[in-house]
Amino acid sequence: MNRPECPNTTKKCGGCPLLALPYNEQLAQKQARLQALLGRFAPVEPVRGMADPWHYRNKAIATFAMQQGRLVCGLYAEGTHRVLPSADCLLQQQALNRTLQAVLEAARACRWTAYDEDRRAGMLRHVVLRGTREGRVLVTLVTPGPSLPGSRNFCAALRGSAPWVQSVVQNINPTATSAVLGNREKVLCGPGMVVDTLCGLRFAISSRSFYQVNPAQTEVLYAAAMELAGLTGRETVVDAYCGIGTIGLCAAPRAGKVIGVERNPAAVRDAAANARRNGLRQARFFCADATEWMRRAAGQGLRPDVVFLDPPRAGSTPACIEAVARMAPTRVVYVSCDPETLARDVALFTRQGYRAKRFVPVDLFPHTNHIETIALLQRRAGR
Known part of the structure; x- marks a missing residue:
């Protein structure tokens, strides 16, 4: 794959530090990093890369x-x-x-x-x-x-x-x-x-909306997340850190009920509007701290089948992971943009009675060191 010339390469802009490395070598480097960090927990599938890894950022x-x-x-x-x-x-x-x-x-x-x-x-x-x-x-x-x-x-x-x-x-x-x-x-x-159109749905994006920057690979990412969730149309799903609702709304046509939780009021308003825009009445969104909301919901008897977690780069927290475990979902689908914090959090989930089953990496950020990874965590029997 021929590499186009960048006018800022010699000026050290730093935006794409892997630009000089052939793309297949970038993927191999990311695969090795993931294997070293996550391979002890479960199999790490091959990184799903882009056919044309240029001009992808929206x-x-x-x-x-x-x-x-x-x-x-x-x-x-x-x-x-x-x-x-x-x-x-x-x-x-x-x-x-x-x-x-x-x-x-x-x-x-x-x-x-x-x-x-x-x-x-x-x-x-x-x-x-x-x-x-x-x-x-x-x-x-x-x-x-x-x-x-x-x-x-x-x-x-x-x-x-x-x-x-x-x-x-x-x-x-x-x-x-x-x-x-x-x-x-x-x-x-x-x-x-x-x-914008993503996974067949329409999403309104404002200046401060969190929205994945690579739409083509985001569809690959979300399709893999839905596969790992194993939805059949009857499940209750919690989408923590839901932002403007992208993951939860992609799950909604396949689920019985979707509950999104996000502490940013503007994002929650956008998520609710996106649900209406797409006619997805089975999705509801709450403005709250995800950890506190899940802790209360567990105390009130909520037992979702699946929890999606898509935290920021710093990862989740021990308190949030404990709150998820209290709700006792059968499956947790964790979407991570940092393998180091993912490895840390998978270890915490292991202590709460969950076992990692699969890791699916998707290259949303070609020519950079970043990599998105989905982890499927399954609740152990008897927990």
Whole structure:
């Protein structure tokens, strides 16, 4: 498989550290890592890779800077705050690369400047792009304050040169932290979201929605998760850390009842709206800490057949794993983006009476060190 040339390789952008390694060797390296970490628990299946591992990312984040008096945007050089101006990333969807260039040109036409953290002056901090498989794009401009003079002209110029842009949102982040997005937003034009198709369902995506960045491989991942769950149409399913409901709603047509739990109120609203959008009345969503909710539910006698866990990179917690075990599901399907924390948590589940049966790795992040893995954990008889 021929490797395209990246303009930022020699500048050490750090976005794809495995780019120089042939893709089959990347998969072999990830397989060996998983085998070393997880092989003692259960068989590790071959990593499911991509046929065409380029331009797969449906999300892009770029930072603005002033260089020689001119507005630029791009990724940070690895380990620095030096912005590498580029709108042509080999991992991002082509529509996002074109959109990033159009955003920069429209911002320059408005004579906007990049925010300088030291002087606390300037208008633009970052831009976040969310794309769909149909080519529609949501643009989110991150600013240090609510003032953005000329925003109407910006939207008109952007949508004139990039008609596939469906909406533009301003996110206000005044904090001096590494977090890209703040908590306040206002819609500058359009509906403030885009709607994507995944596994035959429609999902609304906003700037702060958690949504897997590789749609083609996400369908592979979720199909494997549904297979491991062994749903027959009658089961009660709990989807912990449910986000906007993607896993739970993919399970809903195959289950009797789906309960999603998520502590982010905006995500819960999105999940409920996505259930309505897809006519899935058997799915309900609750805004709560997953651990506390499951502990209460177990005390009230809830005994789901299957629990899906899709925690953040830091993994689950001993308290959450104990709460799952109290509900005593027959199967736990754990979707992990970090093999180290997965190995730790599988060991904790083992102490709670569960046994790992299979590990299914799916390469959602070609040319990076990351790997997504699904673990099937089955409750031991008599527990």
